[in-house]
Amino acid sequence: MTSVKQFQVTFDCAEPERVARFWCEVLGYVVPPPPEGFATWEDFDHSLPPERQGAAFACTDPSGVGPRLFFQRVPEGKVVKNRVHLDVRVGAGLVGEERVAVLEAECARLVALGATRVQLLRADGYNESCLTMQDVEGNEFCLD
Known part of the structure; x- marks a missing residue:
């Protein structure tokens, strides 16, 4: 018998904290407490070598049910469509x-937070309507 594995979803990005805070607002996630011995994440960040400062950030589901989201700085920008994306289930059952x-x-609501609307895909007899969007760094996601 296999057991269910915990997982996190990792985003490559230019500004980890900015993207993480956007997703906190989208999903109702929270920033976890800073590591022991640090009053704030900013204090922790300043304790790191300069090249590691601002290199990562995370957010979590306050109920503990959803996966942790981890955001890591990468040197290259996004150039093609995501191979994996999140579907934010706001219209389930409708x-x-x-x-x-x-x-x-x-x-x-999300456009006001910095997201970009891409396209509404209307129901086609097989799939229900969904709305394609991009987060604050251009990563695709759907409102489903």
Whole structure:
């Protein structure tokens, strides 16, 4: 019998803290407490060698159910479509125009946080409507 494994989702990005704080707002996640001995994450960050300062940040589901999200600085920028993306389930169980209205409302909230709207994909008889977006660094995600 295999056991369920814990996992985290890791994002490569230019500004880890900025992207992490965006996703905290999207998902209702929180920044975990800083390591023992440090009053703030800023204090911890300043204790690192200069080349490691600002290189990583994380956020967690306050209920402990969802995966930890980890954001790491990488030197290269994003150049192609993500091979993996998050679907933020805001319209689960809804159909038709009711679903589209919920997707549009969440889209407006996220655009105010710095996200970019890409395209509404209308229901096609097989898939329900979803809305494609990009986070503050251009990583694709869907409102589903």
